[in-house]
Amino acid sequence: SAQVRCAFAASRRISAEALKPLDTFPRRHISPTAEDQAAMAKTCGFDSVDALVDATVPPSIRLEKSLDLGKYTTGFAESEMLENFKAMASKNEVKRSFIGMGYYNTFTPTVILRNILENPGWYTQYTPYQAEIAQGRLESLLNYQTMVSDLTGLPMANASLLDEATAAAEAMGMCSNIVRGKRKKFFIASNCHPQTIAVCETRADGLGMEVVVGNPAEIDYSGKDYCGILLQYPGTDGAIEDYESVIKVAHDNNAKVVMATDLLALTMLTPPGELGADIAVGSAQRFGVPMGYGGPHAAFLATSFDYKRLMPGRIIGISVDSQGNPCLRMAMQTREQHIRRDKATSNICTAQALLANMAAMYGVYHGPEGLKSIAERTHGLAAVFAAGVEKLGAGKVGSAPFFDTVKVDCGPGKAVGIAKAAEAKGMNLRVLDANTITVAFDETTKLSDVDDLFAAFSGKAAPFTAESLAAAVDTTLPSNFVRQSKYLTHPIFNMYHSEHEMLRYLSKLQSKDLSLCHSMIALGSCTMKLNATSEMIPITWPELANIHPFAPVDQAKGYEEMFKDLATMLCEITGFDSVSLQPNAGAAGEYAGLMAIRAYHQVGLTSPGYIGADVCHLNLHKTFCIPHGGGGPGMGPIGVKKHLAPFLPSHPVIPTGGLPATASQNSFGVVSAAPWGSALILPISFMYIAMMGSKGLTEASKVAILNANYMASRLEKHYPILFRGKNGTCAHEFIIDLRNYKNTAGIEPEDVAKRLIDYGFHAPTMSWPVPGTLMVEPTESESKAELDRFCDAMIAIRQEIKFIEDKVYDKTNNMLKNAPHTAEMVISDSWDKKYARELGAFPLHWVKDAKFWPSTGRVDNVYGDRHLITTLQPAEAPVEKVA
Amino acid sequence: SAQVRCAFAASRRISAEALKPLDTFPRRHISPTAEDQAAMAKTCGFDSVDALVDATVPPSIRLEKSLDLGKYTTGFAESEMLENFKAMASKNEVKRSFIGMGYYNTFTPTVILRNILENPGWYTQYTPYQAEIAQGRLESLLNYQTMVSDLTGLPMANASLLDEATAAAEAMGMCSNIVRGKRKKFFIASNCHPQTIAVCETRADGLGMEVVVGNPAEIDYSGKDYCGILLQYPGTDGAIEDYESVIKVAHDNNAKVVMATDLLALTMLTPPGELGADIAVGSAQRFGVPMGYGGPHAAFLATSFDYKRLMPGRIIGISVDSQGNPCLRMAMQTREQHIRRDKATSNICTAQALLANMAAMYGVYHGPEGLKSIAERTHGLAAVFAAGVEKLGAGKVGSAPFFDTVKVDCGPGKAVGIAKAAEAKGMNLRVLDANTITVAFDETTKLSDVDDLFAAFSGKAAPFTAESLAAAVDTTLPSNFVRQSKYLTHPIFNMYHSEHEMLRYLSKLQSKDLSLCHSMIALGSCTMKLNATSEMIPITWPELANIHPFAPVDQAKGYEEMFKDLATMLCEITGFDSVSLQPNAGAAGEYAGLMAIRAYHQVGLTSPGYIGADVCHLNLHKTFCIPHGGGGPGMGPIGVKKHLAPFLPSHPVIPTGGLPATASQNSFGVVSAAPWGSALILPISFMYIAMMGSKGLTEASKVAILNANYMASRLEKHYPILFRGKNGTCAHEFIIDLRNYKNTAGIEPEDVAKRLIDYGFHAPTMSWPVPGTLMVEPTESESKAELDRFCDAMIAIRQEIKFIEDKVYDKTNNMLKNAPHTAEMVISDSWDKKYARELGAFPLHWVKDAKFWPSTGRVDNVYGDRHLITTLQPAEAPVEKVA
């Protein structure tokens, strides 16, 4: 081999530190570089970032010690943490679930999995308050509403609620509101899911109502105190009951009827609307959304237009834009923020938009015939199982009609043994009582699974196969239950059935929505930081995605470990002693906190000030990186001080409580359908914290403060900035005051918000907490370059306002009032604006590089609310043009 | 429970058939519905699809029996097949690889994994022949070229070649071409990778050249017959040789110097260009592209501008557009098709665009400092290992400098035993000879791996840890090898280092590229059918992605089974007896076929007619759904008749041959670096066939024919259609004749192609095989609605031409000549066209719905070729504007 005759460079040793993995996370998550940070601090008038932070966060509230996050303290590298977490997740055992109870296995069509759930173009958007740059999601959510409305047979649906149980509680609240709170009792049929009953009971407690559980054929209306009743259709045990007379009697007694139902079953069964129900609720989970150990999933509520003003959650409606073209937006919700405390009586902020989109697309992809086939096959498998189990002599099924869930009387004391035998074969059944098992089927069940069930029930291989039995099994339903009406007749549900058509539909809708993939979304108080890929990857691992929330807990050891580690870290970070992971939205967390305090004091409501000290609600979908998903999912765990820990939420099926676990428990009740809320998204926050480590989290906070102050420093030369501290700095957000421009130029905050769209930006939070202002929160994941672009846009807009003030631009026909400008508008041959087209669409040179075009002109909210339309319309009946 | 007192509907039984899984694939892949198909056949003048197919495919060549695909005959449902294949893939054992030899473990940054490799917006594009709608990929490929050029120290690089070995063979061909074939010998240093030597030998054989392998210090130039020499830097055994005098001597003897090199090493080592090499080749695999059991990966070739006309593969260059703005396009390749047989001497069609994009983005994400840190850490781990293994007395390392690969003399006959011990601990080493092992490190190696290696080498746990050793280890390289020059100084490599910046950069580039996510890409002879998600999912499973191509074959049982099943099905489908999976592009397949025939006849070249009968090359990236990836990867397996089977390609490291395996073997040689070519993409075709099943494949062919005939039927009323069969039908593609419009309206095919962009479409194949025409292949995955849109666009364009013919539109200033129209053009205040802006950008009403905007005006190819620029330019030195 060649001669090495060369001099050696100066001897160089490598440190063990330099041999640690290099794919560390904080430097990827926190965008400003060290040089940027130094320069930005200087712009703010400080020598260093630390000097700025010292001036901003007073020593009195400053945490001096660094966070002890146990083994996560130093922060794992991305590849390491993915490996670690994979090992942890693998401690979960994924068994086939036949548990039912509102949660079913489902196939997520892979085109939907990849292009929605795993796609930042769909999961990083904010709630569609800026309708002009959210028409894609809005169309999909309108599809969701239409699908729910068609299937339930009720004209108006929302998009969406948190879970079936809270949807039932919302419906209960509506029933009470319909009679203005004058009737305090609400009846719940005992064949409702236990978690639904429990959540309603807890909510009733908070509302000063009383829940009565029993046989709906025997309700005593004599006190005239029932505002409504809740029926489950089909029941939790699978039986399809005939509610004709129950409904009639309720109505005769001025009680409203709520039906909790199943969308898949409704492709075969007479829908609630046709049975006379006033409200239908349920979950769209089985429409392609993984069980995820409890959530997130989209729930729905459908009702008549009579109750539109009482409808909880988000409602998408059709309106018209400035050009007179039809467009979509959130209806009856004109204020950009839903979070004003006095109005926020229910979870109107976080919805389950991402999951509603998945469910809607599942409906679009399968269409009416596809869904019907899935339902019939599911029902057929249930029927074959029922026939086989009787034939085997392994149990009695009885004569009640069922859809997908078969109740088997196995003989005295036999249920647990059979369930154990099934578990040994990798199948989870539901033990209803000592003698009774239910078996719920779904689209993933195979004929061979039915054979395995036969073996589990009879203790040996059956002498026949499910396949051989099929032809002899009668799958007929009683005729009064058989649905006659059509559904999903709109072309959208009938034209995207091939993968290619679906892919293009998804990408067309995606292209209409501005997301974090495009530019910063500086929503004050909404922390739109980037949701990193490595945080998102675990949520579609089958080990996490395919577990039923009521599976035996020893099958979920991986989840258990993650919950514990996450809760422990959240305690350390917040300084609280115990955490409940159950609340699946911020509002649910706030409510749970109040209820825990009440349980502790056994007195009435405490003051909000008091909450501050003893309870803290953590919006994981903000600070801890769960993406906003275009309006949910969210997650609202609460941290509490030690004395409140025993009172944290529990669950009727799987007992839970605060984490770390407390010695004694005295829970106030249940706030969400699933024991740990939306368990499947907790990995996102877990990954974030574990990869950031103690130093990374502290740096994130510092840079969040730095970014906000840097922007405030740049913008204060152009706009008044409100609410700065005594050192002239702000915390991680600040407020731009726009109130004066109304007088000087006739410009409203909305004009500025819409004009920002022309520059490629989503507006900050508008008019909250101060009317007439914008609240800006840049977050630590935005780079200096992006902050500068946003500031440049705001400064350019100020200049535009100045030109209006100076009468250079027209007071009404100007680029702010006409914003946003669609391509159609600026290309139109009938352009009649008093400024150049280029100024409309390309106000700064860099906008041209990757122009994001709004798909509609400014949306007319008032028109849409006056002519409320909340489902897809036949092409022949377009919204009337007003232009 | 409720009384069931209702009548039952007519008794209904379910068939076992209806209980089979419903997520069948063919109906998702083949877009036209049964009703559509019937209507389309009618438009073509036939009563049924079958009648049309009967008229089109003559009985003489019609396959009568249905395909026997073994257990795949009926076609598996999507969920079933994903489950089956997961089980098969799990038979692979993923061990840690220290084998090296040009393949290394690497971390694909998850933001790149998700947003490029798993994103149809990046993998479904066609080769960027239509530059105006491909600026995203073109920028990324220019980044690739710049990165390769900077790191190798040579001014011009291509993007990209198939693998390092074929890149070396291409370089050999260049050396020969430089002297116009007058020197027949090519020298290869014996420390080159064995697969590189083997591929060059086979290629030399085909070119009538002779390869001499030996010590480059001892080359005998006396015959004046060496056109070039190939050196490996660092060598396959890890040693970094000093080639100063070898290079000088070669140049003194008029031989060109090719260096095979490693991009990561070049961040630390003096680059080939500075050492005087004429050409550098290598693989960019370790820049974030999974090993994938051999491929696909992007290789590179860099050289001086002197050889630009001899450069193989694609070269991206900077030019200007119709507005005088800088833009990108493929340079020196003005014809839209590269496939004219007479010119296609090398693999200029399929490149490895998708993988080059991944590698380029890896460079962008890490930047110069990041790459250097990775290199230094890798080198540091190697140095620590070398020190430790000597300290343990377990082997001698010697004094040759190394980068990442340590050669250990383990003592007589000890190598195999140590390798076995390592394998038992889950680690694969390379046994160089009975006494010698090499251990190659990479960015995924951990300190604990080094400890495991110590244990394997010494037979017990070492008395020290790698970590404890680090501080004492000297990592110095000889000073003449230490790189002094800068690299990756362009801002693009220094501004996207946080995930958020990277995500936005990726999505900005993506938004400039038209892909199958937007509209059909009806490339004649290129079969741009949809690449379904379920086909793509397996390729990022670690069980498939993380295996070294030279891992012991018993660790790749899953791959083995898949290869066998796939090859068997390909034999059944093509009617051939044996298949070689090694050729990793169509050209390589054609070449392998010729070589096999030659080996059989032991005579010179046979005629192409003869190839037709005995060999068939299968472009899996067309018919069998491997996506085009924006210009690769491709795959070119060949099927042969029995008598040719023994001659199929083998491999010097892992012996291979035809599948199913033949009794005797007499291979002609080696055509690709890896034993089974680009193994990681074979799952795509495998999934496709296994899910389609026999009936599905036949139906796909029928619908491909139907779709083509339907379009031809609609278009024949407006354009002459060429090459139809005697029944007036075409097969799966047809040709539109545009030749006459040059005379009648001054319109060239290119004008039509560019005008199609304004309608949202990619042009069909231009001027091939007939100049002046468009060749259209719609494929079975396009829906009737999409075909109709394309036809509507073509018909509207014909009308526009008519208006030019009729002098309604101007002959030079018209929408065809000015096409494509960017947003900037139509919004410009200086619009001077003789037609309305709206006609430019929105020629049909549905174009508005989701307008795809070209990012540049028409590209000037000639200008770019005259001023060839193939790397990123400093912002201060923009391309001169010509407008």
Ligand SMILES: Cc1ncc(COP(=O)(O)O)c(C=O)c1O
């Ligand atoms: C302060 C604040 N709380 C809560 C929310 C909404 O989250 P949730 O509905 O989960 O409380 C938002 C965002 O809209 C918010 O800004």
Ligand SMILES: Cc1ncc(COP(=O)(O)O)c(C=O)c1O
């Ligand atoms: C007929 C034909 N062969 C081959 C190719 C290219 O594939 P490959 O380079 O793998 O042969 C193409 C497409 O560009 C083609 O149209």
Ligand SMILES: O=C([O-])O
């Ligand atoms: O509105 C939110 O989902 O935060």
